[in-house]
Amino acid sequence: MNYQYDYTVKDVSDAYDGAVGILWEVLMGEHIHIGGEKETQRLAEKLGVKDSYLLDICSALGGPARYLAKNFNTTVLGVDITKTMLEKATARTLEEGLQNKIEFRMGNALDLPVSSNTMDIVWGQDAWCYVTDKLRLIQEAVRVCKLGGKIGFTDWILGSTPLSKEEADFLYEFMIFPNLQTVNGYKELLEENNCEVLEVENLQEDFTSHLRFYYEKVQELKDTIIQEFGEELYQIAEKGVKAWKDAAEKGKVTRGLWIAKKL
C-alpha cells in the first residue's frame, strides 16, 4: 500500500532548520545517511565519481560533498532547500579550503536550479524520501544529467511486508515523509524516463542493523539529548527510532540503492 501524506517541503525545511537537523547529526554524523562515510565510499565506487562533475540532490551539511572532493577529486554542486543546512555546509567547506571544488545552491529537488544535460553524475543519499513527487524528482535528475551520465542514489522505502495504515501514520509523521517508493517503483520510474537501470539493491539487513544501532545510540545519548533539546523531544526520538527499527525487523520498511545510466 502506497500511503500519501500532505507534508510539504516547508514542513521538512522548518524541521531541518531546527532541532531535527542537529539531532540527526548527533546520531549519524555529518553524512546524514545510513552507514556514514563507508556508504558514501561504496556509492562513489559504484558510480565511478573520480574527476567528475556531480550533483548532490538534498546535500544537507555537505559531508558527502567534501568526502568526494577530497578522496575522488570530484567537483560537486549541492542543492538543498534548508537555509541552516546550506549555511553550515558552506562554512564547513570554507574551513576545509574546498570552496573551489564545491558549490551549494538553495533549491527544490522538484525544480532544480541546474541547467539541463550538465552533470556527469546525479547523486542522492537517504533524502529523496522527503520529496513529495517522486516522478518529477526522477525527471529532474534525468534532465540535468548528461547523455551517458549516471544517476545513483540510496533511499528509505517500503519493504515487502505491508504496513498498516496506523503504523504508516506514525512512521511517516515521525520522519515527515509525504510518501515512500519501493525497490521496483524507483526502477520503473528510471526506466520510464530514459534510463537503463544497471544495479538495484534491497539493503534490508544492513538497514535493520543500522536502525538497531541508532536505537541504542539514542538511549546512550539520553542525557545529552534531554539537556540540549528537552525531555519531550527525547521521548519522541526514542519512540520514533524504535518504531522504525521494529518495522525494519519485520521487513515493512527498508533502504535501497539504484544505479542507472541516462540513455
Ligand SMILES: C[S@@+](CC[C@H](N)C(=O)[O-])C[C@H]1O[C@@H](n2cnc3c(N)ncnc32)[C@H](O)[C@@H]1O
Ligand atoms: C537526511 S538529509 C540529507 C542527507 C544528505 N544526503 C547526506 O547524505 O548527508 C535530508 C535533506 O534533504 C533536504 N530536502 C528535503 N526535501 C527537499 C527538497 N524537496 N528539495 C531540496 N532539498 C530537500 C533537507 O533540507 C535536508 O537537508
